[in-house]
Amino acid sequence: MKKQLASLSIILMSFAANAQEATPVAINMAPEKSYDRWSIELNGGLNKPTRAMTPGYSTSTLSPFHADLGVRYMFNPKVGLKLDFGYDEFQERDNTASFDSKYMRTSLQGVVNLGRVLDFETWTNTLGLLAHGGFGVSQLQSENGFNGKDYMSHGIMGMTGQIKLSNSVVLTGDITGIVHGQQQNNFDGMGQTTSSSFDGVLLNGSVGLTFYLGKNEKHADWFIEDKTSELEYRVGLIETGLVDSDKDGVADLYDLEPNTIAGVAVNTKGQAIDTNQNGVPDELESYLEATYGQKGSVATNGTVEQLINDGYVNVYFDFNSSKPTNASLSGVDFLVKYMKNNPSKSADIIGYSDEIGNSDYNQQLSLRRAEAVKNVVTSAGIDASRLNVIANGEDSSVNKNSAEARQIVRRVTFKVK
Incomplete structure (x- = not known):
């Protein structure tokens, strides 16, 4: 069981890190020329x-x-x-x-x-x-x-x-x-x-x-523009754009999802194929169902429930924001799908903030974040009576001086029961 849990955890965390709205590859512009005007x-x-x-x-x-x-x-x-x-x-x-x-x-x-x-x-x-x-x-x-x-x-x-x-x-x-x-x-x-x-x-x-x-x-x-450097820059852009970072067969220059999970089938724009539009690539979904059984049987062995309760499924927020980031909405979708397949289950939606700012304000911010996620879940078809909102305020488990660490704790997590 532990090996199965670890294997599934790795897959799901990889998916959560890669799931995002389809956005073109960002290409840095050439440095601005410095001259008086x-x-x-x-x-x-x-x-x-x-x-x-x-x-x-x-x-x-x-x-x-x-x-x-x-x-x-x-x-x-x-x-x-x-x-x-x-x-x-x-x-x-x-x-x-x-x-x-x-x-x-x-x-x-x-x-x-x-x-x-x-x-x-x-x-x-x-x-x-x-x-x-x-x-x-x-x-x-x-x-x-x-x-x-x-x-x-x-x-x-x-x-x-x-x-x-x-x-x-x-x-x-x-x-x-x-x-x-x-x-x-x-x-x-x-x-x-x-x-x-x-x-x-x-x-x-x-x-x-x-x-x-x-x-x-x-x-x-x-001011004389260095045409040689400009040409080298443009050639460099082309060379960089032709790199296939996620090895899906679509160059980054044309890849709308340049970090798809390795091995997952993609369309001509480099996007993972998701026929039923549930946010989970078809091949990953097939693997989960083939490995852990269909729908309710997944909950029977407790694997998915344990993943949710152990904090592997999260929704993240930008600084001082109560709007979930687009890239982390897959966590909401994961919970919604689980609760639809298990209609007897209920869930706590637990909000957190980082330690920056006033503690009372952060307590309210964590509540607004949990409420925002609850609204998304109910809009997706889950009855509000099955959902309980909890504001846990500041999460002090990480180094408050690290911007990256603070991003991790600006989140909403779930407990199903």
């Missing part, structure tokens, strides 16, 4: 309005009255977003009618790091190229022309060349074009536009400095 951009230079000027008024071919300030964030080494503010001043060129107007804009732009997209790193680690474009709002006002302020929308697009001076500072040169919509007045402020749709065009050329913010060695603008 924020930067501040300061620029100054030239402007040239190419349309929307009143006849007889003209600016210099290139006027040195442009400045802008921007803040940029890179989502990854290739794409980002920036918010920038621009200022331009327009004045007459020599021997033309005088005027003085001021222009300000705010733009939200997407940024593409062409240096990384085009693999500049294959020939230089010092030069870079950014493309940027987006939309915004603008304001034009005149000192001696129209009264008030002219508000308009705009689209903006440009290219920024980069020369890396250090890991923190970059010299830039930028060319930008801006097209305005709903512009009512010419840039000189001395007349109105002929069309309010898309009439004003402004060109900016500037040089400046970009300052990178952060504690990492490199900014995303200059």
Whole structure:
């Protein structure tokens, strides 16, 4: 009898450890790349309005009255977003009618790091190229022309060349074009536009400095992904995924139950075959019935009852939780099946907690755990009058400083009689 009990105990404990909801194999992602993402951009230079000027008024071919300030964030080494503010001043060129107007804009732009997209790193680690474009709002006002302020929308697009001076500072040169919509007045402020749709065009050329913010060695603008390491990582994932941990003939990459009991038949997804959906693999169920007899005869020799009463059948809980873990619900199923086959039997449902926290709280927690399991058992068809709930509070039989040991005592166990 003892040999039979030991043999059956090993099988059942193995089953309880492996029974779980079907979940895909967890695959760790590649390590997150470490690089800075924020930067501040300061620029100054030239402007040239190419349309929307009143006849007889003209600016210099290139006027040195442009400045802008921007803040940029890179989502990854290739794409980002920036918010920038621009200022331009327009004045007459020599021997033309005088005027003085001021222009300000705010733009939200997407940024593409062409240096990384085009693999500049294959020939230089010092030069870079950014493309940027987006939309915004603008304001034009005149000192001696129209009264008030002219508000308009705009689209903006440009290219920024980069020369890396250090890991923190970059010299830039930028060319930008801006097209305005709903512009009512010419840039000189001395007349109105002929069309309010898309009439004003402004060109900016500037040089400046970009300052990178952060504690990492490199900014995303200059971060070069190690494609060799990435390839090795992906090959490693494939090799790991093709391992068959439970030797059931289904690789872990495709195995929804990668730790089935050895020798148990599985389907094409690596799940143990359980035709009657009672939580016990068909082959294990057949073995139990062939070894210990059918249904009620199992209880006759007391083997299953002894397993239950000796604490081999348990339901486990996460820390501070009264919801049974999915992986341990097989213990409830084991009790339910036994009680259905033995309608004269009743059972104590005994709850425990670990020693962490207040003792009174843990007493109540052990009660809630026992009540939760009772609800599952009654929902499975066992009359509540056959079930008795007991709260045993804290189980101090294990080292309270061991997280693994505490997991063992956060449980509900059973006594059948």
